[in-house]
Amino acid sequence: MRVDYAVELDDAAAYEVPWRNAATGNAYLDLRATPRSVEQIEPARTRQPLRGFLTAVNSADSVFATLACRADNDSADPGVFHSEVALMFAVPEAEFNYTRQVYEDLSGELLALLMRDAGADTVGVLLSVRRCRYLQENRAGFCLVVHLEAQGESSGQAELRWGLALARIQQALLYASRVIRHHLPRAEGAV
Amino acid sequence: MTPDPIRRALLVDDDDFTTTLLQDVLQDMGWAAEICPTGLDAAAALRREPFDLVVANFFLPGLSGIELYESATRLDPRLKRRFLYLAPADPTPAMRAFLENTRCSCLTKPLDPEQFESTVLHIVKEKPLTGLGPLEQWFRVEMKSLYSGEITGRHTLFRLLHTTYIERLTGVLHVVLGRVEKKLYFNRGNIIFAASNLYDEALGEMMLRAGAITQRDYEDAASRVTPGSRFGAMLVEMGLCDAGELRQWVQEQITQIAVSAFDYPAGRYYFFDTFEEDLAPEVGIALPVGQLLLHAARTTPDLPFAELAAESKTPVDESSDPLLRFQDVALNDDERAVLLTINRPLPAKDLLEQTALPGERGARALYALLALGIVATVTPGAEAPSAEVVEPSAARVMLLGQPEEFEAEMKRLLELAERGNFYELLGAAPAAPTAEIQLKFNSLARIFHPDRHQGRSEWIGSLQQLMETLMQAYRTLSDTGARASYDRELAEAAARATAAEAPKKETGEMCFTQAMQCLCLRDTSGAVAWLRHAVEIEPKAPKFRMKLARLLAALPQYRHEAPEHYERVIEIDPVNTAAYFLLGEYYMEQQLPWRARPYYEKILELDPEHAKARHRINAIDPKPEEKSAPLVSRLFRRKSE
Numbered sequence: 001m002r003v004d005y006a007v008e009l010d011d012a013a014a015y016e017v018p019w020r021n022a023a024t025g026n027a028y029l030d031l032r033a034t035p036r037s038v039e040q041i042e043p044a045r046t047r048q049p050l051r052g053f054l055t056a057v058n059s060a061d062s063v064f065a066t067l068a069c070r071a072d073n074d075s076a077d078p079g080v081f082h083s084e085v086a087l088m089f090a091v092p093e094a095e096f097n098y099t100r101q102v103y104e105d106l107s108g109e110l111l112a113l114l115m116r117d118a119g120a121d122t123v124g125v126l127l128s129v130r131r132c133r134y135l136q137e138n139r140a141g142f143c144l145v146v147h148l149e150a151q152g153e154s155s156g157q158a159e160l161r162w163g164l165a166l167a168r169i170q171q172a173l174l175y176a177s178r179v180i181r182h183h184l185p186r187a188e189g190a191v
Numbered sequence: 192m193t194p195d196p197i198r199r200a201l202l203v204d205d206d207d208f209t210t211t212l213l214q215d216v217l218q219d220m221g222w223a224a225e226i227c228p229t230g231l232d233a234a235a236a237l238r239r240e241p242f243d244l245v246v247a248n249f250f251l252p253g254l255s256g257i258e259l260y261e262s263a264t265r266l267d268p269r270l271k272r273r274f275l276y277l278a279p280a281d282p283t284p285a286m287r288a289f290l291e292n293t294r295c296s297c298l299t300k301p302l303d304p305e306q307f308e309s310t311v312l313h314i315v316k317e318k319p320l321t322g323l324g325p326l327e328q329w330f331r332v333e334m335k336s337l338y339s340g341e342i343t344g345r346h347t348l349f350r351l352l353h354t355t356y357i358e359r360l361t362g363v364l365h366v367v368l369g370r371v372e373k374k375l376y377f378n379r380g381n382i383i384f385a386a387s388n389l390y391d392e393a394l395g396e397m398m399l400r401a402g403a404i405t406q407r408d409y410e411d412a413a414s415r416v417t418p419g420s421r422f423g424a425m426l427v428e429m430g431l432c433d434a435g436e437l438r439q440w441v442q443e444q445i446t447q448i449a450v451s452a453f454d455y456p457a458g459r460y461y462f463f464d465t466f467e468e469d470l471a472p473e474v475g476i477a478l479p480v481g482q483l484l485l486h487a488a489r490t491t492p493d494l495p496f497a498e499l500a501a502e503s504k505t506p507v508d509e510s511s512d513p514l515l516r517f518q519d520v521a522l523n524d525d526e527r528a529v530l531l532t533i534n535r536p537l538p539a540k541d542l543l544e545q546t547a548l549p550g551e552r553g554a555r556a557l558y559a560l561l562a563l564g565i566v567a568t569v570t571p572g573a574e575a576p577s578a579e580v581v582e583p584s585a586a587r588v589m590l591l592g593q594p595e596e597f598e599a600e601m602k603r604l605l606e607l608a609e610r611g612n613f614y615e616l617l618g619a620a621p622a623a624p625t626a627e628i629q630l631k632f633n634s635l636a637r638i639f640h641p642d643r644h645q646g647r648s649e650w651i652g653s654l655q656q657l658m659e660t661l662m663q664a665y666r667t668l669s670d671t672g673a674r675a676s677y678d679r680e681l682a683e684a685a686a687r688a689t690a691a692e693a694p695k696k697e698t699g700e701m702c703f704t705q706a707m708q709c710l711c712l713r714d715t716s717g718a719v720a721w722l723r724h725a726v727e728i729e730p731k732a733p734k735f736r737m738k739l740a741r742l743l744a745a746l747p748q749y750r751h752e753a754p755e756h757y758e759r760v761i762e763i764d765p766v767n768t769a770a771y772f773l774l775g776e777y778y779m780e781q782q783l784p785w786r787a788r789p790y791y792e793k794i795l796e797l798d799p800e801h802a803k804a805r806h807r808i809n810a811i812d813p814k815p816e817e818k819s820a821p822l823v824s825r826l827f828r829r830k831s832e
Contacts, residue, residue: 052280052301061305112747117208167301168208175212178304182219 001117001165005107005127007100014131015086015143017067031058032065032090043071043083049163050083053170057087063177063184065090067132067143071162073155081158082149083166087173088132088141091184098141103129106144106176113172122151123165198315199240199343200224203233203247203259204277209302213246216304220311223343223457230254237263237270243315246275249286257289275314277302326505326539327568330354330561339709339717342366342458345491349484349562351460352449356380356480357515357564359659363463363724367716368455373448379655381477381641385448392448395422398440404431442478449483453491461720463702465728477641477651481520481563488559489523496554500543506536507561508569514662515564517637525556529566536569601639601650605657612681613664621678625669632665699729703738710742718742719749726756733760737770744777753777768794772804784811 018028029037031054038044038058044051050071057064064087071083089096096102107127114125125148132143148165152158200217202210205228217224225242227233230251237245245263249256256276264271276297278286290297296310329346332354342348351364359380366373376384390396395413398404404412404426412425423437432440488494509530510516522530525548532546543553560566607616614621617631639661641654667673702725709717722739729735740756743749757774760767771790778787788811794804 056301056303059303061303113212116211171209171212171301171304174302175215175304178216178219178308 001114001168002121002124003111003114003127004125005111005129007104007129009129009131011131013128014133015067015145016133016135017088017143018135019068028067030065031055035059041069043069047071047159047163049166053085053166056170057085057173058090061177062174063089063091063180064173073158078155079153079158080149080151081155081162082147083162084145084147086130086132086143086145088143091180094184097132097134097143098139100129100142103142103144109176109179110169110172113175114168117168123161124149125165125169198222198243199341200244200246200311201233201236201242202226203228203230203245203251203256205229205252206248209277209300212304213302213307216307217311218457220308221456223341225341228252230256230259233259234262237266241267242270242273244273244275244311245270246277246311248277249279249282257285260289260293260295273314275310326499326502326507330564337462339459339461339714342368342455342460344456345453345493346495347460348453349487349491349494351462352480352484352487353562353564355462356484359655360462362465365461365463365720366452366458367460367720368452368458371455371458373452375445375449375452377480378477379659381479381651381655382445382449382483383477385445387448387451389451392444392451393422394440394444397444397447398426403436403440445478446483446486449478450487450490453487456493459714459716461717463724479518479520479641481518484562485520485522485526485559488555488562494555494558496551496558499539499558500551500554502539503541504538505568506538507533507542507557507566508536509533510564510567512564512567512662514636514640514658515567517633517640518563518565519640520563520565522560523556525552526559529553529556529560533566598650601653601657604635604639604661605653608657608660613668613677616660616664617668619668621681625671628665628668632661632669635661699725699732699735702728703735706738715742715746719746731763733764733767733770736760736763737767737773740770741773744773744780750777766797768797768801768804771797772801775804775807779807787811 018030020027029040031037035055035058038051038054041054044054050069054066054069056062057066067086067088069083069085072081074080074082089102107129110127125146128145128147130143130145132141133139134141146169148162148169150158150162150165152161198221200222202213202217202224204210204226207228210226210228214224214226225236227236230247231253233245233247233251234254236242245259247256247259251259254262260274263274271293272295274293274295276286276290276295278290278297278299280299282290282297282299289295296314298307298310330350330353332340332350337351337354340347348366354360355362355364355377357380361378362376364375364377366375370388372388374386375382376386387393391400395404395409399406399409408426408429408431412422412429412431415429416422416425423441426432427434427437528548529542529546532542537545539554539557543557546553546556548556557566561568604616614623617628617635619628619631623631636658639654639657641651641658667677702721706718706721706725709715709721719739719742722735722742725732725735726739736756737760740753740760743756744753754774754777757770757777760770761774764770771794775787775790775794778784778790788808791804791807791811794801795808798804
């Protein structure tokens, strides 16, 4: 697995939450509050690895929440399958979402974990720290976008490799969650 | 209350990513976890030592997960409820049937570490399978296991120090406790030097904290320290303290480094037979391990006191070895009470009942005495050694108070040790009965025991040498078979002084081989330790330093040390293009291309055909269109490079 991370702070690549796309009618879904909403997310409905990923990353064991995702074959090259998932922290009492260093540290930690996977070079992961506008809090902050791309001899093989790699990322995120949780002050109702 | 001992898990999967994550989780839980990539390796590990838990994949090279279960439970049926399987999301019917029949726990991949932790805790809520074994093995480390192993609890450190002390070993004990590394240097069982990578345990830091030097003195001395010189020596040179004060501070530092190792419940250890001969020449400290063991036994938590208090099989008694029995340590009331209660061999349980010390106090005191070797286990039915304390003769008592006479007597005995025979050395007639040999030896041991002369560091080496010979004489003459053989040798008057086999010295190559073996077993800490040792032994051999630098560069916690070693290789071998290249690569990895460039340029100076160096220089100045490529494309483009 090839892994890299970047900090992309240009406004064009910024996210906002909650979001709504007037053209497609899609909108942000809080999967931590309503896990069953995962069925309303088209790529997750059709692709089990993504459904499993979203469910796990938004579960009570995780300190993260997803804010957007997409997954499809590359239109130009059917032998490439890619996905993008944007994540934020679901730890309201901490200032994590507004601290760039936290996201950079998280990226570094995930990078180190994922680099342990000595698997095929046909999979690439890019962890990208982006700007994110938290509309409810009316604050500017950050989020982490995990871009995963897998190559194969066929679209099926590419998608299979993508699914296996996504499972690795899920495991790494849950491990990072555990580490972060152990460092959080114990507070009633804390995530 | 005695907490649970450290538990041990065996992780069996050829998927490194999963096993290393699970190893981290288990270590966070206070466990020790060993990884085996194949079923066959796991079966061998289970035959070798006990584990509290086996976490296994169904699909394994060599021996499947199911076959491993059958093999392991045949060996130890208690393992039946100690297997946790990692299964795919859609297990085969055979897997389902197996799990139903065996009731083994199972988790599906990708794993949730929280779920893994709760499942593990559920499985092992029963009594641990990994115990301490019979009491006579509690403190002894087999020599073959001394060279490296796992620290699975604070008791392991006691075992290591006890063995080093009792066997009067010389060498370096290197302990890796997570990110903390400590080295204890032993000379014939005494600690003569210690080093730690903890900032707080640096000599200057300790002196600064205690107000013995000022910040300015500290910085001034530190700035004057050059490679090969020591901070402490610099303080003396600058007149900031005298040699006596320095000795006290170094002693305190050694104690701190050694005692604080007991703060860590898990890690790994390595023992090297040799170390640099010029260590700490300016201080000449020899700290008896006995004092450290005693201090640690009184303060360390999580020791197996409950197990000791329940031990009812193996009798314990005062050690038959006077060198241990009469060591110069200040016992406290509890330890003295336990010692005074021993009037014949008794199991620990009975002994502690007789002492009637409340709570764990008795067990702690007995543990301390066992760790020190003052009390030892005896084989049931064996003849109890005499507990009679033999007072030295009046003449010898006088010698204790007269340094000059003492020194003369010591020299006389050393000469006898070299030229005479054991009878002459002990002052016993060749026909003397064993009891008399023991009396003579006890008398000499009480006077010349090195522990009793710690204030006279100039005597310590000679005393150790003398005590070793006295011990050898005592052991030979008090053993009927050995004595008969010795007598025959004397009678034949044949100088059968077989040229003592030259002690097997470690070479850089031997350490290098050990390091490679560690790497094969994925024991990177071990590999680093062995390579460091190879570099210590042969500092001018570029091969060892180069390998060490490459390994350090690959490990995040050591990465910062790599450039120094590459630089040193370049210094030794200025045309070593591989060292230049790897140093360049190191800086590229660190996103410091401007630092990498001179090294690539140097390679091209030496070898203009070096394609990789040229390629790297070109890459440092990318063409404009390359800069605008999307990040993910960049990611994949690297692959084709």
